[in-house]
Amino acid sequence: MNVALFSQLSTLGSSVVLLFGIVLLCRRSLRAYIEAFRWQSLVQTALFVVVGHFGDAPELYVVAVVFFALKVVFIPRYLERLAKGVGAEPESQPYVNITSSLVIAALLVLLAYAVMRPLVLTSQLPTRGGLPLAMGLIFVGLFIVITRKKALTQVVGFLVLENGIALMAVLGTFGIPLIVELGVFLDVMMGFLVMQVFVYHIHGTFESIDVEQLNQLRH
């Protein structure tokens, strides 16, 4: 088995996945958000197949299929429909502007390298090079949820965060036990469906999906 190739492919794949996360930060329109998320999930599916092949973990093929169906087909399509339903308000003025967002994203990736250092040092895995990138994606996802103002972009941020964790699980352990993985997919799907119901609720009661107006409750 070609370990060097495996190592390079996994690091390259993780970098591309992270890059799509950062691309989100410099976009404004909802359509661009959804598109970036779809591409990110697609690359990640390919990465799962690569790890499944080289890492001799056939369950990962199952995971890849479910992941593809859920995050490349189902969720982006639903998001687009949702965007049509509530009007695709662009992320015109996030709490942190785009230039600063990019700088902060770079710092977050550095932070991820610092945090994951002990793990990378203890690990013998050929995929260990990608672990800090996965953690970086988790931080970037968190950052998107915190700094974006539209309910829908927050949902996309949450999905990116989920992708980061799935990436870390696959790179670090070649997949968590299948039953847990399926439970996680179920949660992601239900969570997403509930969030989209709420996006409609927010749109219906506040006539916009800007979460800044959610300020009725104090103290």
Added chain:
Amino acid sequence: MNFILLLFPSLLSALLAYLVRPYRVIIGWANAGLSLVSLGAALAFAASILAGSEAPTFGPSELLRADSLSALLMVSVAAVATLALFFSPGLGRESQYDVAQLRRYHVFVNLFIFAMLLAVSANNVGIMWVAVEATTIFSAMVIPLALTKESVEASWKYIIISSVGITLAFVGTVLAYFDFVALSGRTDNALNWPVLLSAAPRLHPEVMRLAFVFLLVGFGTKAGIAPMHTWLPDAHSEAPSPLSAMMSGVLLAVALYAITRWKVVVDAALGPAFSNQLLLLLGLFSVLVAAFSLVIQRNYKRMLAYSSIEHTGLICIGLGLGPLGVFAAFLHLVCHTAAKSMLFLLSGEVLHRYRSTELERVSGLLKVMPWTGALFMGGVLAIVGLPPFGLFISEFALIRAGFATGRPGLMAAVLALLAVGFVALLRHANRMLYGAPPQGITMGEGGRWRMAPLFVSVSVLVVLGLTLPAPLEALLNQVVKVVAK
């Protein structure tokens, strides 16, 4: 078999509520009846643990497991669920909610109960995570039952903050599994708690330290530990009262249970000092935030929610104080569950009568609804920690554990903050209970028998305040054996 009796009734209830449309009151009562089966099964688990049986397991690769810690939580969850479901049929009276809303309520509340019971009976910590995440999803569906701006806002904050938080707990789970796999290779039951625990002494301390921080922040978000508590007062105050009772009474306890499970594993890898210090720090901070938030409250449901944060903080402090503290923490958890679920159910009655959650709109409660008022007074006296209620004993035990482990400074701070909370809560309660009732309000109780189940809660609190029943003491001792060796 027992596991099926524990978990299946809530699923069946959800299915019944889903199938029967439009919603009828009989469904509400059927759900309440079925919840008694769950409660019976939970009590049977506790009894079998006390009879000395080893933790029973169930399912492929021992998916479910019930040791003393699980049994204690199962009984708490099932008891509060039963109480809440007996109150639920009353939600429909005087067309407070329409039939579609009531149907949705019964479907998701039962799924919510199922998820909580699954979380405390799962052997696999991955499944435990999945179940805790599911509790967020199901309960969030019920918060905006009547679509108001406030409830939509509360549920959005709840689902976003809790989902993100709980995702971080999954990072912690993956990190621990990563370390396990690096040592022992991939096995299917590696995430089973006993397997993880037996491997723990060989895990890398630096990885487990990182994992625990993620786990504590993640599950701590659901447990309402400050500074991750910001969603809690909104969600608990806007939810329909039986749901608030379950969220405050047992959902926080379930999240604390998850933290405890991981603390045991991490302690086996690192020694207890690391997790104890984190828990003491965050616990004290939670008590601090809650105490001062209580002072400025103008809304009685939010007041109760902040009091829950205070008690979560106390339980965290207990968990960080070694065996004596763990005993006190779980006794406190049981007492708080009994008291807070009762208070939230009562607050639903108050809200229904006064049509407001503002403290200044509620006065003369003792005259308007004598039984509700008296029970509310009892509940408030219990949560501020006065005798003869159980929380007095558990708080006393907690403070004693603090002094016994040589932390007088910390305990002095806790006592001072408890005093602040004490004064604030009594002042607010005073204003609700006495004074002249608002003009034009209907006098008398809502329903003759509605209050009856709550006398069980009061008796539990009083009994725990006067004596520690032998079975509970034995069970708590077993819990201490599991949690702090």
